[in-house]
Amino acid sequence: MKPLEYSIKRLRAVRAQIKELKESEFPYKDSSEALDILDKLFLTKLERLESFDKKSNSEAINTECSESLMAVFNYLPILGFILRSTNVRNAFEIFGPLRRLAEQILEHGVDNNNKITRLVLSSEWSYSPHIYTGKLNLSGFLFVGLPAPESANPFLIPLAGHEFGHAVWINRKISKGIEEELYKNIFIIINSKWHEYKNVFAVMGKKPSNLEKDLSIRRNVRHAIELTFRHSEESFCDFIGLRIFGQSYLYAFAYLLSPKIPGARSVRYPNTNRRVKNLILAAKHYKIACPPNYKSSFADSGEPKLTPAEKFNLSVADKASDNSAFVLKLIEEANNFIDYTRINKSSKSKVMKIYNRFNKVVPADKCDSLPDILNAAWMAHQNPSLWKQYKNLEEGRKYIVLKELVLKSIEVFDIEQIKIKAENGNA
């Protein structure tokens, strides 16, 4: 068996694949830049493996071979993602405005020459918008995937706000500001559930004087801590999406998730009713009107089958991240952050102006922001008497025409923004 030889061959195969992908036609250069970085990463790993010789420690060789295999598993889906970002199924009209929005969120105040935000937007064959986070984010990349059948649907663009929230959470180290409070919540709950903890983890003996510092407890509740942070992050991202896109975020959220996510509930997210309850609370805080009967459109998914330890950890995470003072803190945190980026709340008068254009079946121009366009779009969508005067326009066609109008308005907005930038010497 020759793990080193096979590992080298695997990495060469990945690099050959990247080389082929580079031959694709890229509608925007962020995708090809991502390929350059991944190529460099695999080259670095390959050179490391090739530098081993007969005297090298066999354990060190095997560990690195295994790490290089992990990189293949981790990055292959991202290479596929980059390839799909070139597909004409994507609504390329939304790329420019979304990228500028991402830049404003993540690099407000940074000089244009030093900006590192890059957006790779793709239509994905999974019915859930998502973002690849972690180390890729730190390099400035946002890989945002929208479900293929909806990737050209402008009504769902607000959900990208939630995905940008993940990048904010990581890059701005939001968890640093709340970790003490979260840990405090977690260990207060474990203390109150001590009897259950003892049974679940078969603990003998007395309760330690300081639960937080006890290493065996840390081992047992590691997942509770991870899930608490994870739930908090998801709530924060909902608040960021809501704060940026206003009411249109609530509609897009309902389009995607109502009445509930089928199957058992994912432990990585707060259950649907809790997300909706928190969104309604945040909407009130941000003075965003909530659609009528919003809450009644949703229901919780069923509880998953878990081991007693997993169940204990999930119950701790649910309780710790649902502390009402803590949720309010997250709502405020998201608001303060977006205020800092100078992204204005959608203005009623500007939304109305755009809506009036849509009402005349005319694309809007001179818009101030993407959220204004999307809020006007949802306002038109919700109006049952829209275009009643156009007798020849079939009911079923209205939605398609409205989508085209919105996309055209976004395209016009993009061109106007490019023009403004060029006039200011920042093209």
Added chain:
Amino acid sequence: MPTLMSNPRRGKEIIWELEGDFPSLSSIAAIELDNLILKKSTNLEGVKRLAAKISNSLSMTSNDPTAIVVMDMAMTDSQLSSPLETVDQLVEKAEEIIGRLKQIMAKPQKTNITELKTMRNFCITLSKHASACEPSPYDMEPYHPFRR
């Protein structure tokens, strides 16, 4: 506009960021220490970054609770410490290890081989435990009821 990789320094930093997790970084550090033992190279950039990562990850309220668990397992398995009971003890022991890594960085060629081997083996063990705390690539595959 310049690309991210067009600045060689920034390009190198991006690759370090992508390899900045515990499993990768400790594997790189192990290779560097092995190369030092074999007198192939005195480059210890990975060791330096690993020492900094350990130091940054072991706060009492870290949002990465895995770091504490992984360090505990790696130190016990490489016999750098007896089984520990509290987070404070663990942080103290981890600081000792960071100190030992820093000593190697200060005088790479003067460190005795036994110490280099001990720290190399610790880095290998750390990488293995950190990797074992990550989900298996098979579990990362999207679950689908029709898929096997």
